[in-house]
Amino acid sequence: MTAVSTRLVRLLNMVPYFQANPKITYTEAAADLGVSVKQLRDDLNQLWMCGLPGYGPGDLIDFEFSGDTIEVTFTAGIDHPLRLTSPEATGVLVALRALLDVPGMVDPEAARSAIAKIESATGKAGHEDEGAAVDERAPIESEASASVRTAVRTDRALAIEYYSASHDALSSRVVDPIRIVLVADHSYLEAWCRSAEGVRLFRLDRIVDARVLDEPSVPPPPAVQAGPDTSLFDPDTADPSLPTATLLVDRSASWMFDYYPLRVLREFPDGSCEAAMTYASDEWMARFVLGFGSAVRVREPQQLAELVRRSAAAALDAYRVGTESSNE
Known part of the structure; x- marks a missing residue:
C-alpha cells in the first residue's frame, strides 16, 4: 500500500514538474524525481492513459519525446503540484513523527526538515500544541542503521554483524540489500544472505554493525520481484517445521x-x-x-x-x- 500511494503522489506531481522543466532529459528527470530511468518510463506510460472524461484524443495527458528529452504538451488540467489540505498535512506530520522512532525507515535529518517545512507552511509551529514542534532531542540514528539505508539507496552490498534473538548468537554475514520494510512496528532489512543462499529479514535494531562494501548489491531477480515475505511474523503462515x-x-x-x-x-x-x-x-x-x-x-x-x-x-x-x- 505504501509503494502504491508513493507512486500516486509522484504521478500527480510529474505533469507540473515537466511543465516547469521543458526538454529535460530522462536521466535528469529520473534523478530529480528519485527514481530509475526504467521507473520513469513506466510512470510516463501510466500517465499517457490518464486524463479527462471521454478518454479519447485530446482528453489524455500527452508528451512529446525528442531524442532523449521530454516535454508535456497537454496537462489535462494538472497544472500545479499537489497541495496538502490541513487534515492531510496533519496526517503526514503524524506519520513522519512516528517514522522518526523507527530506525532505518527514513533519514532522520530529512524527516525533521520535512516536518519543519510542513509546520511552517500550515502555520502549526509555535501554536498552542507545543508538542507539534520538531523534537530536536529525538533519537539520533545509529551508524549501523545509516549504513543500511545507504546500502539500500546506492545498491551496494553490506557486511553486517547480526544478533539473532531466537538463537541468542551473533553472526557475521555479507548480504545483498533489497529493501527496508516495516513489520509490526519494527523495521527490517530484506536482503539476499550469501551464506544462507536465500532471502532473509534482519531487524534493524539487532544489526550490531554494518559496513557498506565497494561492490554492487546483486540479489537474484526472482527474490526482488517476489516482494517481502513476512510469513514468519504470521502464526497462520509460519514455517510448519518450526515448533x-x-x-x-x-x-x-x-x-x-x-x-x-x-x-x-x-x-x-x-x-x-x-x-x-x-x-x-x-x-x-x-x-x-x-x-x-x-x-x-x-x-x-x-x-x-x-x-x-x-x-x-x-x-x-x-x-x-x-x-x-x-x-x-
Missing part, C-alpha cells in the same frame, strides 16, 4: 502482545489468555518464558514445559547455594 508453544499469559503480562509475535487462542474472565507463539529452539524459548516469572506458563509442548521447570529449579538451587555461602 509452536501454547502459553498461559497472565493479565499483568498482556503488554507482551505489542512486542512479540503471539496469537491469542482463548481469553478468560480474569484477563488472562491462552496464546500461541512460534519459536526456533527450546533453549531460547525456555529463557524467554523464565524472563516473565509466574506471569507466563507453558501448557504445550510438554518437553518445553519440563525444560522450563528444570531450568527454574536449577536457578533456585544456584540461588540457595549462593545465599548459604554468603551467610557462612
Whole structure:
C-alpha cells in the first residue's frame, strides 16, 4: 500500500514538474524525481492513459519525446503540484513523527526538515500544541542503521554483524540489500544472505554493525520481484517445521502482545489468555518464558514445559547455594 500511494503522489506531481522543466532529459528527470530511468518510463506510460472524461484524443495527458528529452504538451488540467489540505498535512506530520522512532525507515535529518517545512507552511509551529514542534532531542540514528539505508539507496552490498534473538548468537554475514520494510512496528532489512543462499529479514535494531562494501548489491531477480515475505511474523503462515508453544499469559503480562509475535487462542474472565507463539529452539524459548516469572506458563509442548521447570529449579538451587555461602 505504501509503494502504491508513493507512486500516486509522484504521478500527480510529474505533469507540473515537466511543465516547469521543458526538454529535460530522462536521466535528469529520473534523478530529480528519485527514481530509475526504467521507473520513469513506466510512470510516463501510466500517465499517457490518464486524463479527462471521454478518454479519447485530446482528453489524455500527452508528451512529446525528442531524442532523449521530454516535454508535456497537454496537462489535462494538472497544472500545479499537489497541495496538502490541513487534515492531510496533519496526517503526514503524524506519520513522519512516528517514522522518526523507527530506525532505518527514513533519514532522520530529512524527516525533521520535512516536518519543519510542513509546520511552517500550515502555520502549526509555535501554536498552542507545543508538542507539534520538531523534537530536536529525538533519537539520533545509529551508524549501523545509516549504513543500511545507504546500502539500500546506492545498491551496494553490506557486511553486517547480526544478533539473532531466537538463537541468542551473533553472526557475521555479507548480504545483498533489497529493501527496508516495516513489520509490526519494527523495521527490517530484506536482503539476499550469501551464506544462507536465500532471502532473509534482519531487524534493524539487532544489526550490531554494518559496513557498506565497494561492490554492487546483486540479489537474484526472482527474490526482488517476489516482494517481502513476512510469513514468519504470521502464526497462520509460519514455517510448519518450526515448533509452536501454547502459553498461559497472565493479565499483568498482556503488554507482551505489542512486542512479540503471539496469537491469542482463548481469553478468560480474569484477563488472562491462552496464546500461541512460534519459536526456533527450546533453549531460547525456555529463557524467554523464565524472563516473565509466574506471569507466563507453558501448557504445550510438554518437553518445553519440563525444560522450563528444570531450568527454574536449577536457578533456585544456584540461588540457595549462593545465599548459604554468603551467610557462612
